[in-house]
Amino acid sequence: MFDYLSFRPNVDLRELTQFPVSPPPGPAPEASETKPLTIMELEKLKELILKMAGHADASVKKSVSALLHRREDLAEQVQISDNTIDQLEVEIDLVAHRILAASPEGRDLRFVTSAMKISLDLERVGDEATTIARRSQMLLDDPPMVLGTEIESMAATVLEMLKEATESFIFRDPGRARRMIARDKQVDAANRRIQQYLKDQVRQSPASLDPAINMIFISRSLERIGDHAKNIGESVVFLQEAVDIRHSSNVVH
Numbered sequence: 001m002f003d004y005l006s007f008r009p010n011v012d013l014r015e016l017t018q019f020p021v022s023p024p025p026g027p028a029p030e031a032s033e034t035k036p037l038t039i040m041e042l043e044k045l046k047e048l049i050l051k052m053a054g055h056a057d058a059s060v061k062k063s064v065s066a067l068l069h070r071r072e073d074l075a076e077q078v079q080i081s082d083n084t085i086d087q088l089e090v091e092i093d094l095v096a097h098r099i100l101a102a103s104p105e106g107r108d109l110r111f112v113t114s115a116m117k118i119s120l121d122l123e124r125v126g127d128e129a130t131t132i133a134r135r136s137q138m139l140l141d142d143p144p145m146v147l148g149t150e151i152e153s154m155a156a157t158v159l160e161m162l163k164e165a166t167e168s169f170i171f172r173d174p175g176r177a178r179r180m181i182a183r184d185k186q187v188d189a190a191n192r193r194i195q196q197y198l199k200d201q202v203r204q205s206p207a208s209l210d211p212a213i214n215m216i217f218i219s220r221s222l223e224r225i226g227d228h229a230k231n232i233g234e235s236v237v238f239l240q241e242a243v244d245i246r247h248s249s250n251v252v253h
Contacts, residue, residue, distance in 0.1 A: 038102045045095050045115050049122075052088040053166045055081060056122045059129035060162065060225060064155040067136035067218060070144075078133035085126035092119040110242065114235040118169065121228040121235075125162065128221040128228075135214040135221075142211040147194060151219065154190040157183060158222050161229035168233060174240040177233035181245075187226035194219040 059078045066074035096116050104112060139145075161180050168177035198212040198219075237245050 038099055038104065038108075041095055041099045042108065042111065045092065045099065045112070048088060048092045048095065049115055049118055050166075050170065052085060052092065052119060052122045053162075053169075055085050055088065056125040056129070057159070057162055057166070059085065059126050060132075060155075060159060063129040063132035063136065064152075064159075064222075066133055067139070068152060070136075070140055072137055072140060075133035075137045078129050082126050082130045085123055089119050089123040092116065107239075110239050114239040117235045118232050121231045125225050125228045128225050131221045132218050135218050138214050139211055145211060145215060147197065147215060150190065150194055150197075151215075151222070154187060154194070154219070154222050157187055157190070158226045158229065161187070161226055162232075165229040165232035165236070168236045169239075172236075172240055174237045177236040178245075181230050181233045184226050184230045187223055191219050191223035 059081050062074045062081075063078045065071060066078065092115065096112050099108075099112050161183055164176060164180035168174070168180065195216060198216050201208050202212050234244075234246050237243060
């Protein structure tokens with residue numbers, strides 16, 4: 001059984017502070033207190049994005065574990081954590097707006113706009129994790145469905161995509177982001193298989209309607225988390241290459 005609670009991205013948090021930003025003109029500052037406000041705010045924005053990504057990642061793992069292992073306590077933790085993710089989104093927006101007020105240019109401007117998009121996707125990942133947690137609680141009184149293996153495999157792919165999306169941002173790796181984006185088709189295909197199976201089950205056994213509806217929502221939430229990981233990857237490509245690959249067939253090169 002895949003251990004979702006111990007699945008963690010292999011990331012050194014110190015790497016986040018090494019993301020390149022445009023230095024101010026003139027001599028480099030000698031100490032942190034002499035840095036321009038914009039530079040310090042850019043560093044704070046990076047830290048907040050990684051913190052938010054960590055909370056979103058943990059929420060998805062806990063929600064899936066709550067479903068597979070019938071852990072109501074984990075489901076409750078996910079719903080509580082959603083407030084933290086929401087608060088981080090608000091804080092990121094405030095920092096981003098302060099930076100934009102300083103009229104950044106080039107890479108710095110792309111970084112701020114990309115960070116705002118990424119935080120929105122991470123907030124929605126938290127929302128989908130909350131949906132999975134809530135639906136898993138509704139399934140506690142029903143016998144386990146035979147979809148466990150399929151859902152587990154789909155969740156593992158989605159979690160790996162989210163990990164790759166986060167690390168491609170941290171390590172400034174658009175190639176890694178592009179490869180992750182290509183995996184979204186696997187998640188879409190898994191969702192279609194699960195949806196079709198559940199519809200067939202309901203036709204054969206109308207009594208299974210309620211648990212089937214819950215599983216349909218869970219599968220759809222996992223598919224949407226994959227979409228949000230894909231969106232983050234697209235933001236990374238835009239940040240590093242100044243190329244918008246949304247709605248483009250030229251994702252991997």
